[in-house]
Amino acid sequence: MTAAGAGVALALALTGCGGSGDDGRSSAPSSAAEEFGVVTIAEDGVQEVTLRTQDDFVFTPDRFTVAPGEVRLTVVNAAEEMTHNLEFDEGAGPEPIGAGIDFLAPGQEMTIDFTVTVPGDHPFTCTFHTRQGQVGTMTVRG
Numbered sequence: 073m074t075a076a077g078a079g080v081a082l083a084l085a086l087t088g089c090g091g092s093g094d095d096g097r098s099s100a101p102s103s104a105a106e107e108f109g110v111v112t113i114a115e116d117g118v119q120e121v122t123l124r125t126q127d128d129f130v131f132t133p134d135r136f137t138v139a140p141g142e143v144r145l146t147v148v149n150a151a152e153e154m155t156h157n158l159e160f161d162e163g164a165g166p167e168p169i170g171a172g173i174d175f176l177a178p179g180q181e182m183t184i185d186f187t188v189t190v191p192g193d194h195p196f197t198c199t200f201h202t203r204q205g206q207v208g209t210m211t212v213r214g
């Protein structure tokens with residue numbers, strides 16, 4: 073890619089990022105500034121955390137820690153081109169079993185709710201990019 077091309081791509085990425093978060097599409101009212109990976113408690117008492125992914129095959133951040141109970145996880149795909157997903161490893165603990173996000177197109181975000189009861193490290197991955205190292209860990213406090 074040329075330097076000019078890279079500049080354009082970066083500008084598009086920044087625009088896409090700023091534009092997609094504020095369009096009111098999200099069902100949850102976003103309180104204040106959303107910090108990725110920071111666990112907050114929603115009005116209904118559920119732990120909320122948001123991860124971001126982009127074109128570089130990483131979850132940002134790639135680990136977060138919650139207490140046992142209900143978790144509301146949002147993944148924002150700020151990528152220009154890459155489609156991602158999020159799947160917990162088999163036996164990783166979140167219920168319902170198979171909780172995850174099947175398909176997240178560029179610019180899309182999705183929120184899932186699940187329950188965790190088993191303390192420890194619960195790995196997750198983007199199954200499209202496991203080979204590129206797109207994995208993460210949810211730690212449940214004991």
Ligand SMILES: [Cu+2]
Nearest residue numbers: 156198200201
């Ligand atoms: Cu991916």
